[in-house]
Amino acid sequence: MTRRSARAAFSLLLFVLPAFILYLIFLVIPMFQGSYYSFTNWDGLNKTYGFVGFSNFAEAFREDSHFRSAILFTAKYVICAVVLQNAVALLLAMLIESRRRAKGLFRTIFFMPNMLSVIISTFMWVFVFSKVIPALSEYSALKFLDVSWLGNPTVSFWTIMIVSVWGGVGTLMLIYMSAIQGIPQHLKEAAIIDGAQPYHMLRYITLPLIAHALTICIFLTLNSSFKVYDLVYALTGGGPGRGTQVITMNILEEAYQGNYRYGYASAKAIILFLIIFVITMIQVTVMKKREVEA
Amino acid sequence: MTRRIYTGLAWLFLLLLAVYFLFPIYMAIVNSFKTQSELYKSVLSWPKSLSFDNYTQAFKKANMMRSGLNTIIVTATGIFGIVLCSSLAGYKLSRTRGKLSNVLFMLFVASMLIPFQTIMVTLTKMAKDLGLQGSPFGLGVVCAGLGVNMAIFLYHGFVKGIPRELDESAHMDGCGEWRAFFKIIFPLLLPITFTIVVLNMLWLWNDFLLPVLLLNDFRDYTLVLTINMFFGKYSREWSLILASLILSSIPIVVIFSIFQRWIIQGITDGAVKG
Incomplete structure (x- = not known):
């Protein structure tokens, strides 16, 4: 190595050092520690713990019915x-982009939930489901609203979905809108001259060009929804019972709420990582191949 | 004719969806002005009088002053750390050619795939060992560690668009590398810095799980944690809770309304380039 390139490497390291230290301490080391502990029976406190091989992973899949139902x-x-989030976001993006007036207003309305903390906005929904909707269902025309929105796991799933779509579409809508704006005008005009109906426009012009x-x-929704926690925590707390428990909740329960099985919780966390990693990798590879250039 | 039907349907859809989106916020605002007994009598009606009692009470009882300050400390520490460390690293990684630079950059980018959930247990322990648990400042430092990878990625891409000649001319003028960075390069990075500040502010201000794991004393709680505790404590007094929900959302909504255009730009850029 010449003196010049040695000096360049040294200056590179100096510039990168602060970020690298943070990255090492708060991301890399915890990741390696977690992978390591997942093969042990560590309880988080004891200095001594044993190496147990793959038995944590085997237990998670074979014996842990709570974990299995959380995965399902x-x-x-x-x-x-x-x-649902992508369908609604895309619909909104197309509807708003096709308007001439009030674009900004609608964009603000649909983006609003993304500004608020998930916990805080979900508490507003708890109010809606526990006080407002029961009041509405007293009108005979709205009798069908009289169900146990937060108390019955089957119904709660859709309650969660209502709030999830409400809070999740804003960012997606913005991305779709900017993609739609990027579609060359001449393609749209040519299609209209050729007599394309709105359905054809969507199928043959819009969708391929915003691939x-x-x-x-x-990718974003896959990532965020596998990791969902705040919303379910604030809305149902995983209940009734464990009826709406998600993976993150199950991991936390294992690590902190009474169990203190850090090793086992780490194994579950690694499983979650592998699930997200494999699925998003497949998704991105498959979808990248199908993208076309305008 | 069909065109008009489509336009009509489009408006109808938009309005219905707008109702769905505004409904909880509208209901929360309206009911936050009612007294407790008024709310229980009629949830759907307008408040009889416009009283801010719930708000002053919520402000005091939920300790908003203190938790607001804590939230500002967390957000400011996190953003300062992320912007400083990542702009230095992102700039230099983008400018240096060679294996070392590529490998370092790939290491940062690859780590963006690590879900927070996978490291949360060991990260909490690490923060405890380093004495960063139990203080808003410590939480901000940990957040900076979690945020650098994406910010480096965004800076790295942005720096490619800045001509190299600028670095060289600064060098000619006898400017040291570090001074050149802060005097000449950093001001040019402001657009992407703004995007990074916006994205991280939304995350840090509203984060829940990491603060729950790292802050144990309610005096250190951020706004979201305080509201969460408040919700458990006064679960039947909806008028008070709703006022606290609205109150704690005001700062971020005000900031959003002022910078709306740039924020939307920043979020789209961040997502598309990230």
Whole structure:
């Protein structure tokens, strides 16, 4: 190495050092520690613990019915959230972009929930479901609203979905809007001259040309919905019973609420990481291939 | 004719969705002005009088002054750390060619795939060992550690658009590397810095899970944690809770209304480039 390149490398390291130290301490080391502890029976306090191989992973899949049902519930949530959030966001983006007036107003309205803390806005929804809707259902025309929105796991799933779509579409809508604005005007005009109906426009012009936005948005929603916590915590607390418990909640319960099985909780956390990693990698690879250039 | 039907349907859809989006916020605001007994008698009606009693009470009982200050400390510490460390690293990584630089950059980018949930247990322990648990400042430092990777990625991309000649001319003029960075380069990074500040402010201000794990004493609580505690404590006094919900949302909504255009720009850029 010449003196010059050695000096360049040294100055590179100096500039990167502060960020690298933070990154090492708060991301890399915890990640490695977590992977390591997932093979032990550490309880978080004791200095001594044993190496248990894959038995934590085996237990999580074979014996832990709470964890299994949390995975199933989360999977159901992910599928519905990804589909509904993207469908509503795309619909909103197209509706707003096709308006000439009040674009900014509508954009602000639909983006508003993203400004608020999930905990705080979900408490507003708790008020709506526990006080406002019961009051509405006293009118005979709205009798069908008289269900146990937060007390029955089957209904609660859809309650969670209502709030999830409400809070999740804002950012996606903005991304779709900017993608739609990027569609060349001449393509739209040519399609209209050729007599394309709105459905054809969507199928053959809009969707193919915003494919990159679809890739990003589906990646974002997959990521965020596998990790969902705040919303379910504030709305149902995972209840009734464990009826709406999501994976994150199950991990926290294992690590802190009475159990203190850090090693086992770490194993579950690694499982969550692997699930998200594999699924998003497949999604991005498959969808990248299908994108086209305008 | 079909075109008019489509336009009509479009407006109808938009209005229905707008009602869905505004409904909880509207209900929360209206009911936050009612007295407790008035709220229980009729949730749907307008408040009889416009009284701010609930608000002054919520402000005092929920200790908003203190928790607001804590939230500001967390947000400011986190953002300062992220912007300072990542702009230095992102700039230099983007400017330096070679294996070392590429490997370092890839390490930062790859870590963006680590879900917070996977590291939260060990991260909490790490924060405890370093004495960062139990203080808003410590929480801000931990947040800075979690936020640098994405900010480096955004800075790295942005720096590519700044001509290299600027660095060289600064060098010619006898400016040291560090001075050149702060005097000449950093001001040019302001647009992307703004995006990074916005994205991280939304995250830090509203975060819940990490503060729950790191802050144990209610005197250190951020706004969101205080509201969460308040909700548990006064769960039947809806008028008071609603006032606290509205009150704690006001700062971020005000900031949003002022900077709306840039914030929307920042979020789109952040997502598309991230």
